[in-house]
Amino acid sequence: MQPVLTTEEVHRFLETDFPQIHTDGRVMTVTEIASGRASMRLDPLERHLRPGGTVSGPALFALADVTAYVAVIAHIGVVPLAVTTSLNINFLRLPQLKPTTCTCKILKLGKRLAVLDASIFQDNPDELVAHATVTYSIPPL
Amino acid sequence: MQPVLTTEEVHRFLETDFPQIHTDGRVMTVTEIASGRASMRLDPLERHLRPGGTVSGPALFALADVTAYVAVIAHIGVVPLAVTTSLNINFLRLPQLKPTTCTCKILKLGKRLAVLDASIFQDNPDELVAHATVTYSIPPL
């Protein structure tokens, strides 16, 4: 399963067609696109925190959701109408105010559905702060 | 299962201890607290939208997450350290830019875990835009 878009091309697409993810400044960056997967980094701001100083659930959800979308379009080309149909997330450890990485692996890339596994961590890729499974619906061409 | 906090008390608590939910202005309001459940309304802003003008997944996720938290504290009293352990959400219909209600029903309120069912709709409570199941971990006293 080979990517059809480069990191640069994905960035340019997000810039023009998905400006909403930059509403709070450039907090999310695509860091890797490879065979069957993609990674993004979130540089959290004060606004992404919850009481106790941990990165909020919605911020981690958004990171998993966007990274899954990036992994899908990197492998099938730009599909503006792909929509998330379900997302199941487990919060495992309290994330601190520091760079947070999400790596999404494509488990299945069908004609109608893509299913991805998202691992979210901070310093240590073996100590996940959250893990998600994401399903995207791919519109008929 | 009777609530131990009123809508007014929950609002006051969110105000002082959970100011983060008002980062973008007062977009979330508790609309009902009743036996075994709670409801909140999201008045979405431009920043909550995705391409196509639909309310974003992270905005619906945040609404389900906060409503579940409100339902829990309304029934067991203020527990600042309750944390979401998992959230499974299905996106069912594309939500438009208008008031969005989430009703959370407590399925189980144990000593260590609370499990809630969240129904999110706009005009018609029978046409959900999203449905979620949320698990909160309740810290030992």
Place this chain on the structure above:
Amino acid sequence: MQPVLTTEEVHRFLETDFPQIHTDGRVMTVTEIASGRASMRLDPLERHLRPGGTVSGPALFALADVTAYVAVIAHIGVVPLAVTTSLNINFLRLPQLKPTTCTCKILKLGKRLAVLDASIFQDNPDELVAHATVTYSIPPL
């Protein structure tokens, strides 16, 4: 949303096309088909128990899965190739060795996906032993 098959017709279809659910005897019975929902009853046997005498997770999973399938075919007609694409189940209370009911409500019946909510209980419909969300993929005609 009106059913297009009666309880009798669903039973006959399961009998001829889905004999596997009767491998252990007639332990599952359709008890209701109504607008937007269906219910089944499991009469558990010794083989459905786990240590401690509770009905096993796989038995509850199978009950939710088959009831969701029944709800789908009752509303769109017989679709032998509909397959479960995901199932999220929360176990809430330990079920005992007695009749167990599952009620499935259709949350969305789209052209490609059906999403259902399954409530599993024993004596008291307000005290669920398990709750599931089920997604079925509907094959193109």
Place this chain on the structure above:
Amino acid sequence: MQPVLTTEEVHRFLETDFPQIHTDGRVMTVTEIASGRASMRLDPLERHLRPGGTVSGPALFALADVTAYVAVIAHIGVVPLAVTTSLNINFLRLPQLKPTTCTCKILKLGKRLAVLDASIFQDNPDELVAHATVTYSIPPL
């Protein structure tokens, strides 16, 4: 994270305390216990099939559930009262009537909850037939 039980010890425990998993004959075997994970093999029988000759959802669910339990007890010792609190499974490809392996990786092993990732495959570990996330509740000692 090192295992505290060997494959042999786990087998002996299942034999005496969990005979239910052998109701249909010895269809499930522990094939590996290693740091942070465990694997089991299901040798499916006619009774585990669905129309079309694919291994049924409940059979895959049971395999993921038991493998997760084995991974937990292999790392914390025998805890007869550990119970599954939730299981989210995605069905990715239709499994055929042949040996099926489940590898469970421990994502978190806390005092109260264990969260595991389950990958189910047949010939090719990179082509999953199903993927699950399992949460076990660990009883207070």
